[in-house]
Amino acid sequence: MGAHSTQQHAIAPATVLRGPGAWHDSIALVQGLCQRPLILGRSPATRALRLQLRTDLEQQGLQPEAAELEFDCCEEDLGRISAEITSLGCDAVLAAGGGKVLDAGKLLAHRLKLPCITVPTSAATCAGWTALANLYSPQGAFQGDVALDHCPELLIFDHELVASAPARTLASGIADAMAKWYEASVSSGASSDGLVQQAVQQARVLRDQLLLEAEAALAEPGSDAWIRVAEASGLTAGLIGGVGGARCRTVAAHAVHNGLTQLEASHGQLHGEKVGFGILVQLRLEETVGGSQLAAQARRQLLPFFQSLKLPVSLADLGLAQASLQELQEVATFACRPGSDLHHLPFAVEPADVLAALVSTTTACPALSSLDG
CATH class of the missing domain: 1.20.1090.10 (Dehydroquinate synthase-like - alpha domain)
Known part of the structure; x- marks a missing residue:
């Protein structure tokens, strides 16, 4: 690539909220992006947290749905959940969890051309930020990475959520x-x-x-x-x-x-x-x-x-x-x-x-x- 060739950068999420209580402060922004988000997660350890996120959104008049990954970010899960998103009429993907959940949420939103909201529940990776997703086999073996068009529309880095992780x-x-x-x-x-x-x-x-x-x-x-x-x-x-x-x-x-x-x-x-x-x-x-x-x-x-x-x-x-x-x-x-x-x-x-x-x-x-x- 020449020194003066045009280059494209997906630098950052459109909006980043960070700090204690960032989740509650973000709900108005979530409302501006969607009415029926799919809350995506995986770990049983964060299931109660995702239920609380869903309740918080419902109390503000949104109509969230929920789905869980069975494996890591893999095509088998992505195909199943993509069909659920379509059948439920969801208009955004809100991924709450670790890196593989965030990658899966970004990839689903990318493929379905929906807004993406990432809510990291730990600081184990920077997956909540990036325009990149890693694909794995159902057994957990890395297969390859996928470049996305852009970073998430909204990243919510709530210190209280992240601090609760091991x-x-x-x-x-x-x-x-x-x-x-x-x-x-x-x-x-x-x-x-x-x-x-x-x-x-x-x-x-x-x-x-x-x-x-x-x-x-x-x-x-x-x-x-x-x-x-x-x-x-x-x-x-x-x-x-x-x-x-x-x-x-x-x-x-x-x-x-x-x-x-x-x-x-x-x-x-x-x-x-x-x-x-x-x-x-x-x-x-x-x-x-x-x-x-x-x-x-x-x-x-x-x-x-x-x-x-x-x-x-x-x-x-x-x-x-x-x-x-x-x-x-x-x-x-x-x-x-x-x-x-x-x-x-x-x-x-x-x-x-x-x-x-x-x-x-x-x-x-x-x-x-x-x-x-």
């Missing part, structure tokens, strides 16, 4: 957000595009803020540090992707996540937990294949930080201590498949390189210790 979800969001720096700084290359340069620097500032305040945020939910870290993970990370566009892509960290999802044993780990491990694998690749001593230094810095947040830093932490060589080869092969974001690295990487990085990043996988090096 601390593990925020730690996961921190890892996912930190990947913005480690991936965008590589994928942007030597871009002369001012917006790309600014997005990369914003990703660096985001990383530094998280390094400084993550532990304090997790220690005291609702504190000023918690607010800054939760919004950095749930909002700023999405903004960076919107401003930077295609040149601030995911690289090996997310490609490793995508590979790990092919193994059922990893499905108990959150998206950001697998991405965080993927950052360590990417840095190992930059060190061993790319010859970067800076990457080695960054990895040594991140290891104790991730451990302090109780993030997985080994295959054993990911539930893969007993993974066979064949299973890890499957992860590496998927991460290196044609078109994978891993190939945005500035050097060629083969599945054998990824396998070696997976194993040498780990600290406890006895069956594979002979490959560690």
Whole structure:
């Protein structure tokens, strides 16, 4: 693409409400978008919350309907719920939940050309912000991502809702957000595009803020540090992707996540937990294949930080201590498949390189210790 070619950016939701009580303050805006929204969710843990959201809307004269995902964001669910939306005459999709619920809501709204409202119930990802959705198989294996026309019409980031989520979800969001720096700084290359340069620097500032305040945020939910870290993970990370566009892509960290999802044993780990491990694998690749001593230094810095947040830093932490060589080869092969974001690295990487990085990043996988090096 030439330096002066026209580029399109889906930078941000049309409106973002953030703060304690943002949900109640948003209802008038919801009324301005629709009369019969479909409230989409999945987790039994948030079912009571979604019922309360429905009651709140009904009390203001709206006629909300409800549906639940059976799986992750997958075509089987999307087809079923799309038919429900049409038959019920819903005029918007309001997705309330974690990243996969938000992705499913965005994708349904995109396909049916309806307004989309996202209500994150944790800061585990920036999915409430972005014009992108990940598709999975019913078994939870990553299949691919879908670029959407625009970001949601309304994002409601209610601090009280997000603070009620387990601390593990925020730690996961921190890892996912930190990947913005480690991936965008590589994928942007030597871009002369001012917006790309600014997005990369914003990703660096985001990383530094998280390094400084993550532990304090997790220690005291609702504190000023918690607010800054939760919004950095749930909002700023999405903004960076919107401003930077295609040149601030995911690289090996997310490609490793995508590979790990092919193994059922990893499905108990959150998206950001697998991405965080993927950052360590990417840095190992930059060190061993790319010859970067800076990457080695960054990895040594991140290891104790991730451990302090109780993030997985080994295959054993990911539930893969007993993974066979064949299973890890499957992860590496998927991460290196044609078109994978891993190939945005500035050097060629083969599945054998990824396998070696997976194993040498780990600290406890006895069956594979002979490959560690």
